[in-house]
Amino acid sequence: MKLPCLPLHLHHHHHHLLLLLLFLLLTLPSASPLPVTPKPGPCPLLHILSARETTAPPGFGSSITLTQLLLSTFNHSSPPPTHPTITAEAIDYPALGANTSEYAASVTTGTAAVIKRLSTFNALCPETILILHGFSQGGQIIDDALCGVPHDFTGLGKPDEDGGRVGRPLVRREVQRNIAAVVLMGSPRFTGGKRRGEKGTAKVGGFAARPEGFSCPVFDDRMVSFCDEGDPFCSDGEDEEVHGGYGGVYGGEALGFVVERVLVG
Ligand SMILES: *[C@@H]1O[C@H](CO)[C@@H](O)[C@H](O)[C@H]1NC(C)=O
Ligand SMILES: *[C@@H]1O[C@H](CO)[C@@H](O)[C@H](O)[C@H]1NC(C)=O
Numbered sequence: 001m002k003l004p005c006l007p008l009h010l011h012h013h014h015h016h017l018l019l020l021l022l023f024l025l026l027t028l029p030s031a032s033p034l035p036v037t038p039k040p041g042p043c044p045l046l047h048i049l050s051a052r053e054t055t056a057p058p059g060f061g062s063s064i065t066l067t068q069l070l071l072s073t074f075n076h077s078s079p080p081p082t083h084p085t086i087t088a089e090a091i092d093y094p095a096l097g098a099n100t101s102e103y104a105a106s107v108t109t110g111t112a113a114v115i116k117r118l119s120t121f122n123a124l125c126p127e128t129i130l131i132l133h134g135f136s137q138g139g140q141i142i143d144d145a146l147c148g149v150p151h152d153f154t155g156l157g158k159p160d161e162d163g164g165r166v167g168r169p170l171v172r173r174e175v176q177r178n179i180a181a182v183v184l185m186g187s188p189r190f191t192g193g194k195r196r197g198e199k200g201t202a203k204v205g206g207f208a209a210r211p212e213g214f215s216c217p218v219f220d221d222r223m224v225s226f227c228d229e230g231d232p233f234c235s236d237g238e239d240e241e242v243h244g245g246y247g248g249v250y251g252g253e254a255l256g257f258v259v260e261r262v263l264v265g
Pocket of ligand 1: 071072076
């Protein structure tokens with residue numbers, strides 16, 4: 001099934017996006033702005049939802065690097081001054097993982113939190129274009145919300161009659177339509193470069209890898225997932241520094257992907 005290209009129903013936003021494109025071409029990101037949680041009031045043109053990694057304290061965790069890069073790139077006050085161009089918030093979820101059962105419970109709670117926040121935000125700001133970014137466990141909960149929860153890992157999903165190879169979104173269609181780009185880094189759902197949108201040097205998947213041949217037809221075009229060899233979580237390595245470094249290593253490439261998805265659709 002082919003979904004309509006994202007901005008199709010957002011015609012009245014097109015001139016804003018074109019202005020934004022002009023600014024992007026004419027300016028470079030300057031100092032990193034601090035993330036701003038949207039206050040009640042006019043809806044932003046773009047909104048980033050980020051999810052941190054396991055054991056990071058509440059907030060953005062390592063997802064801050066790309067989040068700030070996106071904020072500083074897209075934040076130009078020029079379109080309508082009455083509407084913020086871009087805002088960001090961190091998904092509120094436990095991000096625990098002392099052992100397998102605690103991790104599974106945290107993923108379950110986190111996935112539900114992603115679904116709920118997308119739904120409430122979309123109800124509040126039905127025209128806002130969404131960018132999702134997840135780091136490590138944060139990547140897994142976004143993947144699960146957008147591409148389904150496999151039966152074998154958390155036991156939450158329905159038994160997978162097709163072997164769990166076709167991912168189905170757990171978010172409503174109105175929400176699906178507004179999600180322009182999804183960037184995962186160090187996600188345990190990584191399969192070793194066999195799934196569409198996977199990038200990086202890792203050839204082996206993570207501890208919660210999707211099955212071989214997995215696809216997520218609704219989001220495959222809008223999603224990238226980075227994982228490098230040596231990462232113990234999205235692959236089978238032993239180098240935790242690899243896991244923590246993706247924002248710096250792949251931030252520019254991720255930004256390019258998001259800019260293209262948001263502006264070209
Ligand atoms: C975006 O720019 C405006 C105007 O310069 C500023 O008031 C606002 O705080 C900035 N927002 C972010 C997220 O940096
Ligand atoms: C997992 O870790 C949590 C928190 O440390 C602990 O309360 C729980 O008993 C542990 N469960 C198992 C099965 O080890």
